Amino acid sequence: MPRYARSEREALADLLLDLGPDAPTIDEGWRTRDLAAHLTVRERRPDAAAGILLRPLRRYGEAVRRRTAARPYAELVARVRRPPVWSPVSNPLTDELVNTLEFFIHHEDVRRAQPGWLPRDVPAGFQVVLWKRAAGMARLALRRFPADLLVQAPGFGERTVGRGGDRLRVVGAPGELVLFLSGRQRVARVQVDGPSAPAERLRAASLGF
Structure with missing residues (x-):
């Protein structure tokens, strides 16, 4: 069975490395470093990731994301590429269900913010x-x-x-x-x-x- 979440994750990680930490993304105010930090927090900090959906926790979640974004960029991308098996959103049972759209969308967030982008062929x-x-x-x-x-x-x-x-x-x-x-x-x-x-x-x- 194709693992689209995994292939989109790998393609996004490759693109993040190619572009470096300061390339633009479609997400307003975020550079590639910010997006990598968001994905890292989402998978590794459930306490802070709750702020993505729950307004009362949004400030706390954003503070954790900003601290995470200050880590070495190559380390952040490596964490995006290889999530922990214990993650509630990225373990083998949930990865394809939860992450297929997440990584497809964020892959395009980076691709489409670059000059001269074109739609890609999707299988x-x-x-x-x-x-x-x-x-x-x-x-x-x-x-x-x-x-x-x-x-x-x-x-x-x-x-x-x-x-x-x-x-x-x-x-x-x-x-x-x-x-x-x-x-x-x-x-x-x-x-x-x-x-x-x-x-x-x-x-x-x-x-x-």
């Missing part, structure tokens, strides 16, 4: 996995959006979501839809068809989790 099997995740993301991220949204990945599937109203169609490859639905609309190669006002509202919406 068909991986695209099937990404569409399943994108369909679930659409249901959660867009369920309250005030429009009737048809989310389509040609050749893979479609899903209707939203609260109803103006009709919009969101079309893209599975990986592009994942990026769009995770709040990275500005770099996602996705086509939005429909009335201009709700379409622009969708492109500017705070999506993701």
Whole structure:
């Protein structure tokens, strides 16, 4: 069985090393060093990683991430590449389920912040996995959006979501839809068809989790 989480992790680690600690990323205010620290904390510091989701712990989690970012960069990347087997999010039982999207998205966060980037060829099997995740993301991220949204990945599937109203169609490859639905609309190669006002509202919406 393909291990997409592992292959995306390895590709991201290679790219982080190639670019060095101060290259830009799509994540606002973060350089490559910051992203490596985020991934390290997420996998090795459950106490601080809780701040990613829980607002009361956000300040503490950010403080730990900043301290982690001060460590030698090569060490941070090595930790990204080889997570501990005890990690609740990266052990052999959870890695593929929890980390496939995490590392695909962050790999693209780095790739698409570099000059001259181009979409990469994603294997068909991986695209099937990404569409399943994108369909679930659409249901959660867009369920309250005030429009009737048809989310389509040609050749893979479609899903209707939203609260109803103006009709919009969101079309893209599975990986592009994942990026769009995770709040990275500005770099996602996705086509939005429909009335201009709700379409622009969708492109500017705070999506993701």
